[in-house]
Amino acid sequence: MTRRSASRTDAVLCLALLTWLGVSANLFADDDPKPIAAYIPLRTPLDAKTFGLVRNRTLEMQEQAQREDRPAVLFLEIPSGTSDFPEVLRLANVLVDPEIARVRTVAWIPEDVTGNHAILALACREIVMHPEAKLGDAGRGKPLEEFEIGFVEKLVENRHNPKVTPGLARGMCDPAVTLIRATVTEGDTTEVSVLTKDEIEEFRKGVTGAIKTRVLSEPGDPFAISGQDARDDDVLVVATAEDRSDVEKLYGTPLLLPEGDTEEEQVALVKIDDRVDTVMAQFIERQTARAVGRGVSTIVFEIESPGGVFNDCWELAEAIAAVDESVRTVAYVPKGENVEGALGGAAVIALGCDAIFMQEGATIGDIGAGLDGADADQIKQGMEDLARKKGRPPAIALAMVVPTKVVRVRHVDDGRVTYMTRDEMALAIGEWIEDGPNPVIPESVGEELLKVDAQRAAELQIAEPPVADFASLKARVGVPVGIEIEAAEKNWVDDVVFLLNTNWALFILLVAGFVLMFLEAHLMTGAFFFGSVMCFVLLFWSRALGGTAGWLEVILFVAGVTCIALEAFVFPGFGFFGITGGLLVFGSIVMATQTFGNIEPNEDVAKLSRTMTTMGASVLAVVCIGLVASRYLPHIPLFRHMILQPPGGGEDTAPQLKRELTDTFAGVSRGDAGVASTTLRPAGKATIKGTYLDVVSDGPFIQAGEPVEVVSVAGNRVVVKRV
Secondary structure: OOOOOHHHHHHHHHHHHHHHOOOOOOOOOOOOOOOEEEEEEOOOOOOHHHHHHHHHHHHHHHHHHHHHOOOEEEEEEOOOOOOOHHHHHHHHHHHOOHHHOOEEEEEEEOOOEOOOOHHHHHHOOEEEEOOOOEEEOOOOOOOOOHHHHHHHHHHHHOOOOOOOOHHHHHHHHOOOOOEEEEEEEEOOEEEEEEEEHHHHHHHHHOOOOEEEEEEEEOOOOOOEEEHHHHHHOOOOOOEEOOOHHHHHHHHOOOOOOOOOOOHHHOEEEEEEOOOEOHHHHHHHHHHHHHHHHHOOOEEEEEEOEOOEOHHHHHHHHHHHHOOOOOOEEEEEEOOOOOOOEEEOHHHHHHHOOOEEEEEOOOEEEOOOOOOOOOOOHHHHHHHHHHHHHOOOOHHHHHHOOOOOOOEEEEEOOOOOEEEEOHHHHHHHOOOEEEOOOOOEOHHHOOOOOOEEEHHHHHHOOOOOOOEOOHHHHHHHHOOOOOOOOOEOOOOHHHHHHHHHOOHHHHHHHHHHHHHHHHHHHHHOOOHHHHHHHHHHHHHHHHHHHOOOOOHHHHHHHHHHHHHHHHHHHOOOOOOHHHHHHHHHHHHHHHHHHOOOOOOOOOHHHHHHHHHHHHHHHHHHHHHHHHHHHHHHHHHOHHHHOOOOOOHHHHOOOOOOOOHHHOOEEOOEEOOOEEEEOOOEOOEEEEEEOOEEEEEEEOOOOEOOOOEEEEEEEEOOEEEEEEO
16 A cells, blocks of 8 residues: 655645644635635435536636635535436546546535435545444445446546545445554554455565554444544544634635535425325425426425325325436325324325425335225236336335235346346346345235335335435535424315315305395396306315316306306206206306216225215205295395396285286286386396296397386296387
8 A cells, every 4th residue: 555655644644734723724725825625515315406506616616716716615515415326426426536636625514415416425535424424334234336336446446535544435435344453663654544354464574664453443433534533543534623714714714605506405394194084195296386486406305294185195296206307306204103104195295396205103005095996907017117117116116005025036147136026026037036035025924915114115215315314415515514303284275175175165155155046037137247256166166176177167167157047047947957057056066076987996986075065964954944935035025126026026826826827916917018227137126017037038138227028927027028
């Protein structure tokens, strides 16, 4: 191994001493030019946008540093989340590119960074860590692929960061490696190296001074070191800092976000903590759309739910899976007091997210619960497609829906491990082989549906390694330190929608709408008609936002009311138009209150039963109110002259012919003249022989005040014409 020079060692020791004493000395002397500085908090997962931002900024800084002959420092705040390895490799290559030789790259690690993002820190020239933050365990408890480890070793072989050795890099990537800290003292010079057990003997041969060794990690123990331990051991870091302001003091430059970037708008939180139905699913979709519209980079769905209506959960999962690729969707499954995770349809929602993080002790699965007797085959293909789209084993998702035996398999060429059904293996034609003596996963044996805890979910490749709590989740998804994520709240529109989608609201709106329509037919003021229209507008608007109504229901309802109006004012009797209109109104309201085709057995029948009960109660209430109104409205002074009085005022008790057998009504007969009291469109009011009557024009509209003549009387229907 190549030794460091004595001068470099002295400089490092001086820096460590100054930091330990708490001296706020800048890394740039006062006489030096002010450095060009840039601060970029990386987001999870890394993507082309992040790559372009870092690449373009470093090239700009390199050009400016050369032109102005000034130092340049690029600070990267590295999150703990995971990204596709090719994206990590691309960005790491940018950080070690000779084209940006004048740009000093500094990795700032405020919280634990594990997973492949640790590689980005190794690619920087300097690392500054919070004393309690840990860095390492790039494979999250498992070794990286050999070609990935080789890339990391080549990354540090040129000693880009003098405090990182290839052995240290390998130890972070492979838990099976034993790491040894070797301290070499030769005269007044001391050198510290971190080596693997295989390297230590070769290292001893090239050293003449005294060597002290200490084991840093044993085989099977994933290596991750805290900032405090790294500083004490004089490895990995140049200094520690409590927060970003300490980093600013250390380097003598402010850490400002890129122009137009705000930390508060980067992450949104949507909670799913209740049974999911159509209204709840539509609310979550609206919250998701609002978050995407704000330009967030990550949406966290906190799922603590027993599921709900499967169709609604499935449609919500598809909506989340279809979110723009620039926004990462993350499911966080905590261990709740009432529901220990995401079960039933809630598990489908989690599977629709890009990544799943589960709290230790939480469970996920048992999607088919409640589907007994239903045709679960309808969703098999869909579940497999959803899992495949999000990079999860389709066989695991399928086993959560229907009893399915799943086996652990290994690729014959590259050794990759995944999980398949034996039918899938057969289709692969020898590409995969069963792995181990007992490849069948025990949870898939028997008739039980797959349900696993957090640790097992990670092993089965459907979730990330478990997190301790929400704070740990924030670190894993790359939320900057000090930023609180507030759950999306309902606005007034959401509150109104939830309220109006209850059965009580449906009852009140139906009763109010029909009663106001009844009053308008008797009083013809226009105000009651407007109130009735508003009731039905609120009903269909709330149901549309609740996800159960659309334009079809509105069109059917308007057509039904139109048919009833034709029957009442144009065509006598109660025939085709009246029956058709009633059925259309009834059908439109039923369709607006629920969706049909649910997979759960009897779910549609149960919903229809509740709707029919509510509608029946509302019809009964309207009839009762109508009877009371007919009895008492004529005696109210305000309405006395607007309500048609019974013939004789109820005083004549002598036997009379039925109205339909006579050509007179209320003392009015054919040929009598009068005046239109209201506009006849074609129905309205007219005063004939001093009596205020409901009449109907036999043709065009008649304006108020025009003279009219009775042309026919049929029962209580009086038809007039303009004179």
